Amino acid sequence: MKLKDRQTFDEANMFGRGQPNNAFARYFVGNSYLNPLTDPKCGLFLANVTFESGCRNNRHIHHAARGGGQLLICTAGEGWYQEEGRAPVSLTAGSVVTIPPEIKHWHGAKKDSWFSHIAVELPGDSTATVKVYEKMLSVSGSPMEGTDPEAQLPQWIPATYNVKLRKIKGRWYISDMILLKQNPAEKPLPTPDYSQMKTPEP
Numbered sequence: 001m002k003l004k005d006r007q008t009f010d011e012a013n014m015f016g017r018g019q020p021n022n023a024f025a026r027y028f029v030g031n032s033y034l035n036p037l038t039d040p041k042c043g044l045f046l047a048n049v050t051f052e053s054g055c056r057n058n059r060h061i062h063h064a065a066r067g068g069g070q071l072l073i074c075t076a077g078e079g080w081y082q083e084e085g086r087a088p089v090s091l092t093a094g095s096v097v098t099i100p101p102e103i104k105h106w107h108g109a110k111k112d113s114w115f116s117h118i119a120v121e122l123p124g125d126s127t128a129t130v131k132v133y134e135k136m137l138s139v140s141g142s143p144m145e146g147t148d149p150e151a152q153l154p155q156w157i158p159a160t161y162n163v164k165l166r167k168i169k170g171r172w173y174i175s176d177m178i179l180l181k182q183n184p185a186e187k188p189l190p191t192p193d194y195s196q197m198k199t200p201e202p
Contacts, residue, residue, distance in 0.1 A: 001092065002113035003077045004053065009114035012093075013076040015048035017116070023159070023179035029108075030055025036162075036180050037118065044123070045162055047178065048075060050116040056108020059084065063175055064101040065167075068124025072097040072107065072117045079115035081107040091115070121164065 003009040010017060018035025021028065033050040062070050072081065074095040081097050082088040084104040091097065091107070097117075099105060101124060109115035164176035 001078070002110065004112055004114070006052075006114060009077055009116075013048075013050065013114075013116050015075055015116070015118065017050045018048060019182075021049075021179070023161075023177070027058050027060070028055060029058070032057070034179065036178075044120065045178075046118055046120050048116055049119050051079065051109035051114065053109055053114055054111045055115075056080070057106055059104050059106045061104050062099060062101050062121075064124030066125040067122065068101040069103075069122045070099040071120040071122060072099065073120070074115070074117045077109060077115035078113040079107060079109045079117070081105065091117070 001012075003012055015037060016035045017033045019033060021032040021034045025032075028051075031052045032055055035048040035050070037046040037048060038044065062068060072091075072095075074091045074093055074097075076093050079091040080088045081091055081099075082105060083099075089097070090110075097107070107117070159182040160180045162178040162180060163174055164178075165174060167173075
């Protein structure tokens with residue numbers, strides 16, 4: 001059922017809209033939201049992804065040497081799923097999509113309806129998902145060989161992430177990052193008043 005009004009959609013979206021997916025906004029056309037449903041420590045990460053009307057993600061691939069891929073369980077509204085070279089598939093609440101690894105595809109909301117689905121990252125060989133707590137000052141790099149050379153690196157902000165890794169020729173590379181929780185802004189430490197400090201006796 002198409003849900004054009006956000007309030008009506010939120011009432012139907014039983015798994016919650018979550019927070020704006022700002023960290024990966026550049027990979028979406030329109031506004032999206034993310035609501036993690038499981039603790040990554042359990043070994044299988046699930047999140048409810050919400051798309052406003054007309055929002056979709058860019059074409060992308062889930063890499064794995066064997067196994068892997070992604071499972072979408074549609075929970076509210078109406079959307080589209082399309083694999084490269086194939087006709088788009090209409091999605092409604094209750095639709096289930098199994099996305100094989102190494103298949104370029106996109107998914108998102110129809111132009112006149114909000115849409116949400118639970119995304120499940122399926123385990124596979126030469127892939128791994130880790131939770132990152134440490135503060136990263138910066139991230140640098142370049143797109144992996146065989147991917148879009150014009151692709152930009154995701155914006156990295158102080159937060160807790162699920163980082164998906166892909167093993168290529170014995171080395172691990174970041175293939176995806178999901179923002180779980182943004183860290184609160186840190187207050188700068190006050191400059192100490194050295195005039196009040198006593199010089200230690202020799």
